[in-house]
Amino acid sequence: MVCGWCFLVTWRSYLARSEGVPSGFFCRLCSARYCLALTLHFSLFIAYSLRVNLSLTIIAMTNGTDPGSLSNVSTDLCPDHSHTQPNGSHREFTPETQGIILSAFFYGYIFTQLLGGYWSGMFGGKLLLGSGLLSSSALTLLTPFAAGLGAAYLTGLQALLGMAQGVIFPAQYTLWAKWAPPLERSRLMNFAEAGCTFGTFITFPAAAIICQYLGWPYVFYILGGTGCVWCVFWFLLVYEDPACHPRISAREKEYIVSSLANQGSSHGRSLPLLAMMKSLPLWAIAIAYFCNDWLFYMLLTSMPTYMNDVLHFDIRENGLLSALPYIGNWLGTIVSGLLADFLLSKHLFSMTMVRKLFSGLGMLLPAASLVAVSYVGCNYTAAVIFLTLSMTAISMCGAGFNINHMDIAPRYAGFLLGITNTFGTISGIIAPTAVGFLTSQDLLSGWRNVFFVAAALNLFGLLFYVTFGNGTIQDWAREDTALQ
Numbered sequence: 001m002v003c004g005w006c007f008l009v010t011w012r013s014y015l016a017r018s019e020g021v022p023s024g025f026f027c028r029l030c031s032a033r034y035c036l037a038l039t040l041h042f043s044l045f046i047a048y049s050l051r052v053n054l055s056l057t058i059i060a061m062t063n064g065t066d067p068g069s070l071s072n073v074s075t076d077l078c079p080d081h082s083h084t085q086p087n088g089s090h091r092e093f094t095p096e097t098q099g100i101i102l103s104a105f106f107y108g109y110i111f112t113q114l115l116g117g118y119w120s121g122m123f124g125g126k127l128l129l130g131s132g133l134l135s136s137s138a139l140t141l142l143t144p145f146a147a148g149l150g151a152a153y154l155t156g157l158q159a160l161l162g163m164a165q166g167v168i169f170p171a172q173y174t175l176w177a178k179w180a181p182p183l184e185r186s187r188l189m190n191f192a193e194a195g196c197t198f199g200t201f202i203t204f205p206a207a208a209i210i211c212q213y214l215g216w217p218y219v220f221y222i223l224g225g226t227g228c229v230w231c232v233f234w235f236l237l238v239y240e241d242p243a244c245h246p247r248i249s250a251r252e253k254e255y256i257v258s259s260l261a262n263q264g265s266s267h268g269r270s271l272p273l274l275a276m277m278k279s280l281p282l283w284a285i286a287i288a289y290f291c292n293d294w295l296f297y298m299l300l301t302s303m304p305t306y307m308n309d310v311l312h313f314d315i316r317e318n319g320l321l322s323a324l325p326y327i328g329n330w331l332g333t334i335v336s337g338l339l340a341d342f343l344l345s346k347h348l349f350s351m352t353m354v355r356k357l358f359s360g361l362g363m364l365l366p367a368a369s370l371v372a373v374s375y376v377g378c379n380y381t382a383a384v385i386f387l388t389l390s391m392t393a394i395s396m397c398g399a400g401f402n403i404n405h406m407d408i409a410p411r412y413a414g415f416l417l418g419i420t421n422t423f424g425t426i427s428g429i430i431a432p433t434a435v436g437f438l439t440s441q442d443l444l445s446g447w448r449n450v451f452f453v454a455a456a457l458n459l460f461g462l463l464f465y466v467t468f469g470n471g472t473i474q475d476w477a478r479e480d481t482a483l484q
Helices: 002-018 025-029 032-060 095-111 113-123 125-141 143-149 151-165 168-179 182-213 217-237 250-259 273-277 280-309 315-345 351-373 380-399 410-438 443-468 479-483
Strands: none
Touching: 032 095, 032 125, 032 151, 032 168, 032 182, 032 217, 032 250, 032 280, 095 113, 095 151, 095 280, 095 410, 113 125, 113 168, 113 410, 125 143, 125 151, 125 168, 125 217, 143 151, 143 217, 168 182, 168 410, 182 217, 182 315, 182 380, 273 410, 280 315, 280 351, 280 380, 280 410, 280 443, 315 351, 315 380, 351 380, 351 443, 410 443
């Protein structure tokens, strides 16, 4: 699909040079910047497949995960309606151990956030993102070997995987700072990042089927091998900026370059760190990241465990139902990006108002849905519906604070993403571990507390962002100010 799209880009570029092509929806769709969005969509699809596969396979590789078999655990649980057992179970990991293993990814992830943002500004986003994705794929191939050695080795490998993936998102923002016109940022970046949730949506049921029929090690072999092959396409199809692209039309190059003329070039070795530390709009994004990512990562890493331990879905049902909320998130991410750009292009709202509007919807609605989940008890249908609504609504943050870095400081976007993603990663470290400890004694009341904490944090983050968020370029981010 990506290769076919890029063929259209090449053909359209030929026509543009020889005959001239009128502007329009089809021409935009076949443009080099939309080809980049599609390539990033599939790259992030692969990245998230490599990230989330353990959330489901850890159930398959664990013996004795029936909560009733663990000491000091309440038996006040939902009826067990599973019918099959996963193939290739491996060893017992207690809820606390599972939480630590799933959190280990974020210990490595946090380490390379700022470095990834700085390196991508220095060496370019293409090289850094491709290297991170290739390293992640290679490490995924080693996961069965590490799991065979024990929990400590699996934890260490997950930390290394996190380090490899920590550079991917800062590098992506550095690329978009050179490719995304301001009035198309929401749709382009949201479409690219929709690959994350689409990867989750596909990975959960696919991993469940592989575990059922081939055994859990093949999940890592298949996904890791696919990632290695995809990296070849990444290095062949992606270019650092419009000036480097050999097939981009002159019209599109001029449009992108002129629309980004006021933001300045990428940063050099020096950064206005003191001004960044004192910037309330940046703090607003960072706090929103921490609070919202707590909810997101809690669901990302722990939803299969909730489906297994509380609702007692078998591994195949678990994979399908755990994936269902992410198809809503995928569609919501794309639609919210289109809607945000529409509101901006029609001058119906300012940039600041659009970012706060979508952040508000993307944080308030998921909080309400999680509170509802905590009261449905063993109503399987209601639980899945509310979890799906929560993940669908959270997608609107993609047109809110998630891309606000590009508005306040486009030339430092990759580094700022490294800062705010560090805050989000801290919540990613704490949340799975907190889930493990909160649910280790009484599952139903423990999961209710998990959902309440996530909802309360989301509301706090929303209030802080609405109060201090901004959508205009900050003085310290202007190139002429940086040169003084």
